[in-house]
Amino acid sequence: MADTGRAGQTLENYPLYIRSVPTENELKFHYTVHTSLDVVDEKISAMGKALVDQRELYLGLLYPTEDYKVYGYVTNSKVKFVMVVDSSNTALRDNEIRSMFRKLHNSYTDIMCNPFYNPGDRIHSRAFDNMVNSMMMQVC
Amino acid sequence: CCPPITEVCGAKRVGYFGPAQFYIALKLIAAAQSGFPVRIESIKNELPLPRFMALKNDSEVRYGTTAELHGVKFQVPHATLEKNSYKRTDEGDKQEPKSPPMSPICSPPASPSTYQRVPLSYGYGKSRSGLEQQHGAPYEVRHSAHQQDGPSSGNYGTKPALTCSTLNRSLSVEREQQDSSTSYSDDPWRITEEQRDYYINQFRSLQPDLNSFISGSVAKNFFTKSKLPIPELSHIWELSDVDCDGALTLPEFCAAFHLVVARKNGYQLPETLPETLLPEYLQAASLKPMRDCTLFDSYSESLPGGQQTRDFSRTEKASAEEIPDNSALLQDAKKDDKQALKVSTALKMIPKEFQHLTVKTAAQESNALKARPRSRSYSSTSIEDAMKKGEEPPTPPPRPQKSHSRASSLDLNKIFQQNTQAVRSGWLPPPPPALPPRPSVSQTEQPSEVELHPQTNRPPSQAEENSAAKKEVVLAQPPSKPTRRKLRTEAQGLETPELSPTINVTSSLPTVKPHLPVQKQSSKQKRAIQTAIRKNKEANAVLARLNSELQQQLKEVHKERIALETQLEQLRPVTVL
Numbered sequence: 001m002a003d004t005g006r007a008g009q010t011l012e013n014y015p016l017y018i019r020s021v022p023t024e025n026e027l028k029f030h031y032t033v034h035t036s037l038d039v040v041d042e043k044i045s046a047m048g049k050a051l052v053d054q055r056e057l058y059l060g061l062l063y064p065t066e067d068y069k070v071y072g073y074v075t076n077s078k079v080k081f082v083m084v085v086d087s088s089n090t091a092l093r094d095n096e097i098r099s100m101f102r103k104l105h106n107s108y109t110d111i112m113c114n115p116f117y118n119p120g121d122r123i124h125s126r127a128f129d130n131m132v133n134s135m136m137m138q139v140c
Numbered sequence: 141c142c143p144p145i146t147e148v149c150g151a152k153r154v155g156y157f158g159p160a161q162f163y164i165a166l167k168l169i170a171a172a173q174s175g176f177p178v179r180i181e182s183i184k185n186e187l188p189l190p191r192f193m194a195l196k197n198d199s200e201v202r203y204g205t206t207a208e209l210h211g212v213k214f215q216v217p218h219a220t221l222e223k224n225s226y227k228r229t230d231e232g233d234k235q236e237p238k239s240p241p242m243s244p245i246c247s248p249p250a251s252p253s254t255y256q257r258v259p260l261s262y263g264y265g266k267s268r269s270g271l272e273q274q275h276g277a278p279y280e281v282r283h284s285a286h287q288q289d290g291p292s293s294g295n296y297g298t299k300p301a302l303t304c305s306t307l308n309r310s311l312s313v314e315r316e317q318q319d320s321s322t323s324y325s326d327d328p329w330r331i332t333e334e335q336r337d338y339y340i341n342q343f344r345s346l347q348p349d350l351n352s353f354i355s356g357s358v359a360k361n362f363f364t365k366s367k368l369p370i371p372e373l374s375h376i377w378e379l380s381d382v383d384c385d386g387a388l389t390l391p392e393f394c395a396a397f398h399l400v401v402a403r404k405n406g407y408q409l410p411e412t413l414p415e416t417l418l419p420e421y422l423q424a425a426s427l428k429p430m431r432d433c434t435l436f437d438s439y440s441e442s443l444p445g446g447q448q449t450r451d452f453s454r455t456e457k458a459s460a461e462e463i464p465d466n467s468a469l470l471q472d473a474k475k476d477d478k479q480a481l482k483v484s485t486a487l488k489m490i491p492k493e494f495q496h497l498t499v500k501t502a503a504q505e506s507n508a509l510k511a512r513p514r515s516r517s518y519s520s521t522s523i524e525d526a527m528k529k530g531e532e533p534p535t536p537p538p539r540p541q542k543s544h545s546r547a548s549s550l551d552l553n554k555i556f557q558q559n560t561q562a563v564r565s566g567w568l569p570p571p572p573p574a575l576p577p578r579p580s581v582s583q584t585e586q587p588s589e590v591e592l593h594p595q596t597n598r599p600p601s602q603a604e605e606n607s608a609a610k611k612e613v614v615l616a617q618p619p620s621k622p623t624r625r626k627l628r629t630e631a632q633g634l635e636t637p638e639l640s641p642t643i644n645v646t647s648s649l650p651t652v653k654p655h656l657p658v659q660k661q662s663s664k665q666k667r668a669i670q671t672a673i674r675k676n677k678e679a680n681a682v683l684a685r686l687n688s689e690l691q692q693q694l695k696e697v698h699k700e701r702i703a704l705e706t707q708l709e710q711l712r713p714v715t716v717l
Contacts, residue, residue: 113386115356116374124371126411127378 016079017123019132033082036070040080043072073101077119079108085139100135107131145169328407329414331398331422339394353387359396366400367697372409376400379413391422 018030067088073081081104083097107128111117114125145168157165170189331339340350346362347354354362363373380396381388388396395417403409415421 110384113356113381113384114374114377115360115386116370116377124374125378126375 016121017128017132019129019136029084032068032070032084036072036082036084037080039070040072040074040082044074044078071097071101073105075105075108081105081108100139103131103135145172327416328402328405329398329410330416331394335398335401336394336422339397340390342397343390343393350390353385353389354393356386356388359388359393363396363400366404368400368403372403373400375409376403379410380417382413382419389419391419394422395419 015030015033018026018033067086069085071083071085073083075081081101083100085097107125108123111123111125111128112119117123117125145165148164148168342362343354344350346358359377360373363376364370366373368376376396376399379399380392382392395413398417399409
């Protein structure tokens, strides 16, 4: 059974959205996501003046620790997506992770289109929830 | 006679009428009616079916026979029999008494299939009464077929299944009859023609080009005025902005507006956009001809029952006609409706007069005026509802809520006393400039006007036909003012009321005169005119009250806005990103 958590976080690094399946160990995921932010920041600063294209938005495996892997993705507006996946889930390939991040990014932009959404708010969109749920079900 | 029966059947002992007890009780009743002593043994006899005087027909009789055979099965009719007698008192005499008991059975399965989203009780009640009339015969047939069946649960399952088939048949028949009304009125996610017109009008106010779109911020401001909480508005946006481009095209806007209206009326927002609100659907639907309006009117006339519901739908129509999308077509619709009016002939004089009044420049006013005679013919509650739709241009108008309108109609007499004060104080800029022209127009009007206001529902008894006719014209002015205000900004609206009342009356005066010889002929017509006057006064009072309420609301909203703006200012430096 794969545990998955994902979070979108902004510049100030507070989470806009966190979802994990199954729902226990949520606190652990919170912690993991937070600590992985450091790694993300490191990677962003390392990129420096590199051209920002889709590929580089995907940060890849941040670090494999203990029994899970952490993947990162950052958008043009510095919104970071962090995905924590159980290590035992070896079926997940890099491409799949990329596509998942792409879907997340698309949903996020859809949310941004909503004039009632203020950037920096927590995300309550049902469409977003549905999309995330379906993705996580797919993985598990 | 009854106590012994309850004792004998064991109900008294047990404390309630279970199926067995009920069945025994009926048998005992039959026995008693046939003259047999009330004892357990008598039910063993071959008895004729019990007769129930309270109930018109022998439906109980049939239940009695089935009870003989299947005590278990009786459980279902047991519950419904109570309903049956209850319904008798409600709905009077029915041809097929079976149908009332059947409706509780079949309506639950039916409701998911056809009237799935029908919290509107009037629609449901209407359909049920129609169903009942058509269902008695088929039900009896099937009922006898079922007599030898086994477990009641099986029966219950099959009965609704069979009833559903006839239901669908009857519903399809009904659908043909009432197609525009039921499908449009019952499904809360379907946009009616008048609603669509209103939405289109609102869209136009935000974005004159109907093929273009409304930007997100503009739409946000607009929908925020509806005072729904932001998360809900966010959800509504999510549902309606199908292409997720941050802007609303016309069909998307209509869908969003409709959702807002529905939410304001208490409906829960759906998880996904209903089919009838999809942009493709709405675009296709918008191409349907306006002819549907006239068909709707003729149908509404021919259908029996549910007058209240007709009023409801017709006032929606009335409010739609206030919006001048296509005045020529609307005139036709109104002509048809005029013929269909159940009101006395004298009231038809008024529409004719208004027809002359439409010669003037402002088409909106003419439509509004023409809408008046129709709304006058109904209860004042419906008038208030129509005006509500007209008077809240920035905020989506709430669909009339029955409890509220009834309460307001009760207060009418009280309001009417305050009519003058309400008129003077409640109405802001438009009335003061508009009121003077009225007296200045003609001398005869002035005394009649003075007579009108302080009086209650009693029409002035000493009214000559002249003044009576002119009074109608006079009363035409107040109803039209709110609609004028609705359709233009207040600045613009000020000019037209000043000019048009004068034009109104002068053009109508010559037309009034030809009517005079006709009127002089019968006092019956005069009386009818007086009732019309009375109704106009009621409408006037209602409108005045509504106006004052809205002014109050406006003040509150202003206060809220100021508070929010100060809050915003305070929070501004702290914004993220």
